Amino acid sequence: MSLPLPDSSPAAAPGCAETVWVVPLHEHSWYDHVRLKRVFVTDGTRHQVVLVDLRKLLVCADRDNTDYVLRPVADWHAGKVRGIREFLDPDNPRIAQMPYVTISTRRGPGLLGWLGVEREGVVAFRNGQHRARYLADAGARWCPVEVHEREATLLRELCGAADDARTAIGITQTGGDGGSV
Template sequence: MATPTSSPAAARAAATDSEPVWVVPLHDHHPYYDRVCLRRVFAHEQDRRHRVVVVDAVKLLACAERDETDYVLPPVGQWHGGKARGIREFLDPDNPRMPTMPYVTIVRRRARGLLGMLGLEHVGVVSFRNGQHRARYLAHAGARSFPVEVHEREASLLMALCGASESVAVPQ
C-alpha cells in the first residue's frame, strides 16, 4: 500500500519544503531496495486543481496500453540495460533527489467491437504527461499500487477505472 509518510530517507529529502512523501513498497523481492519514495508534482499550496490518486499498477498500465496518441513504452525487460539502470538509480530511496509521482490524464472512449460501436461499452485510456518510465519500472519491481497525480476533473474517472482497492491515508 502506498502511504504518505515521513520515513528517515523521505524526511531528509522533503525536509526543506515539508511536503508529504508517499512510500511505495515493492513486493516481488526487488534486489536493489524494498521501497520507493515519491512526492507530488504539483505540491504548491495554491494548486488545488490536481489530485493524488492511488492506482492499481496492473489496471493503470492496461489503460495506458490503449493510448494511441502518445509513445507507449515496451515492458521493462525489453529496455536496454542503461535505461533500466538509470530509472532504478533515479528511484533509489537513498537518492538525495526524490522523484515525483507520475502525472497522467485519462479519458473514456468507446471500446473496440460491436458493443463499443453501439456505444454500450467504454474503456479508459491513460496518457502519461510525465513518469511513464517510473510507472512501468514500479510495476516491474513489484509495486502493486502507487500514487499518480491527475487534474481534478479526471480524478473520479481515474479512481473508478484504475483505483487501488487498498485504502490510503490522505496527507494533511
C-alpha cells in the same frame, strides 16, 4: 481512491516540508521501496493524488495511440534500467515525482462499443511512464499518481486501488532538504 492530502504548499510548514509517499516493492532485489512526491505543490493546485492499481493503469496506458507507449521493462537497454533504478533508489537524496497522467474514455471494442454502450479508459502519461512501468515490474501493486481534479473521479473508477492499498502505501513528511522529519 483519493488519499487525504495534507496541505503540501511550501508555505504550509517550516523548511518547505512536503508529503512523501512510500511505495513498497515486492519483487526487487536492489531495494524494497521507493519514495515519491507530488508534481504540483503550490497553493491552489487543481490536481489530486489518486492511489491506483498499477496493472489497471498500465492496461489503460497501453491503449494510448500517441506513439509513446513504452515497451516492457525486460525490453529496455541495460543503461535505461540502471538509470531508472538509480533515480528511484530511496538512498538518493532527491525524491522522484509521482507519475502525472490524464485519463479519458473511448468506445470499447466490438458491437457494444460501436453502439456506445461500452467504454474503456485511456491513460496518457504527462510524466513518469518509465517510473510507473519500472515500479510495476519491481512488484509494486499500487502507486500514487497525480491527475487534474476534473479527471480524478474517472481515474478512481477505472484504475483505483483496492481499499487495502491505503495501509500498504506509507505517507510521511520531509523537511526542505529532502530528508525525513
